[in-house]
Amino acid sequence: xxxxxxxxxxxxxxxxxxxxxxxxxxxxxxxxxxxxxxxxxxxxxxxxxxxxxxxxxxxxxxxxxxxxxxxxxxxxxxxxxxxxxxxxxxxxxxxxxxxxxxxxxxxxxxxxxxxxxxxxxxxxxxxxxxxxxxxxxxxxxxxxxxxxxxxxxxxxxxxxxxxxxxxxxxxxxxxxxxxxxxxxxxxxxxxxxxxxxxxxxxx
Amino acid sequence: xxxxxxxxxxxxxxxxxxxxxxxxxxxxxxxxxxxxxxxxxxxxxxxxxxxxxxxxxxxxxxxxxxxxxxxxxxxxxxxxxxxxxxxxxxxxxxxxxxxxxxxxxxxxxxxxxxxxxxxxxxxxxxxxxxxxxxxxxxxxxxxxxxxxxxxxxxxxxxxxxxxxxxxxxxxxxxxxxxxxxxxxxxxxxxxxxxxxxxxxxxx
Numbered sequence: 001x002x003x004x005x006x007x008x009x010x011x012x013x014x015x016x017x018x019x020x021x022x023x024x025x026x027x028x029x030x031x032x033x034x035x036x037x038x039x040x041x042x043x044x045x046x047x048x049x050x051x052x053x054x055x056x057x058x059x060x061x062x063x064x065x066x067x068x069x070x071x072x073x074x075x076x077x078x079x080x081x082x083x084x085x086x087x088x089x090x091x092x093x094x095x096x097x098x099x100x101x102x103x104x105x106x107x108x109x110x111x112x113x114x115x116x117x118x119x120x121x122x123x124x125x126x127x128x129x130x131x132x133x134x135x136x137x138x139x140x141x142x143x144x145x146x147x148x149x150x151x152x153x154x155x156x157x158x159x160x161x162x163x164x165x166x167x168x169x170x171x172x173x174x175x176x177x178x179x180x181x182x183x184x185x186x187x188x189x190x191x192x193x194x195x196x197x198x199x200x201x202x203x
Numbered sequence: 204x205x206x207x208x209x210x211x212x213x214x215x216x217x218x219x220x221x222x223x224x225x226x227x228x229x230x231x232x233x234x235x236x237x238x239x240x241x242x243x244x245x246x247x248x249x250x251x252x253x254x255x256x257x258x259x260x261x262x263x264x265x266x267x268x269x270x271x272x273x274x275x276x277x278x279x280x281x282x283x284x285x286x287x288x289x290x291x292x293x294x295x296x297x298x299x300x301x302x303x304x305x306x307x308x309x310x311x312x313x314x315x316x317x318x319x320x321x322x323x324x325x326x327x328x329x330x331x332x333x334x335x336x337x338x339x340x341x342x343x344x345x346x347x348x349x350x351x352x353x354x355x356x357x358x359x360x361x362x363x364x365x366x367x368x369x370x371x372x373x374x375x376x377x378x379x380x381x382x383x384x385x386x387x388x389x390x391x392x393x394x395x396x397x398x399x400x401x402x403x404x405x406x
Contacts (some may be wrong), residue, residue, distance in 0.1 A: 006388075048330060051334075054327070054334050058261050059262040059263065059264040059265065075285060076283075076358055078281065079280070079303060080283055081279065086259070091294060092301070092334075093331055094334060095334065097300075098296035098298060098300060098302075109358070121278070124257070127257040128296055130257075131298065132298060132300065133296035133385075192308070
């Protein structure tokens with residue numbers, strides 16, 4: 001009898017072992033949070049093209065170790081590592097205001113675990129709020145495809161509860177009470193600017 | 204007699220040819236704009252630590268082609284290429300306002316050539332201005348170590364002149380007339396926030 005150790009995914013027997021490995025690896029890197037990211041990028045593109053807002057995803061931070069410079073062709077990075085981001089992933093400008101947010105998704109259905117956030121990102125959110133920037137997170141529950149906007153102040157409230165020994169997550173009901181459910185559409189797919197208009201005061 | 208073709212650097216004879224090549228290559232990648240970037244990063248760190256502003260350099264955009272996932276250790280990027288940035292390098296928040304800028308330096312002493320800017324960056328500056336963000340460039344003349352802040356509106360004026368068949372640069376006198384010379388200091392080294400306070404209206 002073969003043992004198939006659990007990794008959270010359905011086991012599918014395949015003959016070619018090396019292929020399985022390759023696919024698994026691709027999945028673990030490429031798929032995590034990809035759908036939400038794609039939806040947000042598409043929405044940002046929509047906003048940009050229509051002059052609604054100029055918001056971009058920051059490039060993935062990479063620590064470059066070795067670069068080759070072949071003659072007559074582009075420099076090739078031969079060794080590099082993924083670095084921990086020191087800020088959130090998205091920022092930009094809307095009606096003169098600084099907009100800053102992080103996007104996260106979970107397979108959980110009843111709560112959003114804080115292990116999705118790095119202390120660096122929390123620190124950055126505090127700095128943005130101190131500078132009176134608009135700061136929030138977009139949380140996606142993938143099982144139900146619900147996306148909530150939660151203001152950073154609220155997130156920090158629950159993060160503080162954890163730091164004081166409380167639960168290591170926000171419950172779904174806390175999120176639906178404090179957060180704002182974003183109706184998903186076709187274009188833009190995640191119209192978070194509409195929620196910003198509603199949630200935040202603009203001069 | 205040996206000829207040493209000028210490349211703007213002092214010639215130092217070295218026995219090992221391959222070593223010379225390696226050093227030159229390192230220099231051409233690592234040194235270009237490094238001093239200005241370091242000075243700005245240090246200034247941003249100064250602002251961040253004192254709660255004055257939260258402004259960061261964006262990570263270098265990299266197109267990742269191949270990643271290895273060795274068992275029990277961090278993912279290694281084995282092949283990647285530098286990508287053209289679609290925005291400027293620095294952005295963040297100051298007193299609720301969106302701040303966005305690009306930093307460039309030149310060895311020229313009499314003008315600042317536009318070849319230092321990519322059309323993508325110009326496009327991005329237009330989008331930021333349209334959203335009423337604060338947008339500018341920090342230009343450094345390395346020979347004299349002068350750093351000017353030039354508002355994006357002014358840069359776009361001269362860029363437009365080029366597009367209409369005019370000169371492909373801003374002259375030094377145009378820059379000193381339209382721009383704002385930033386007094387260099389010890390901490391922060393480039394106190395551009397002080398100039399922002401002076402140049403832009405805040406509510």
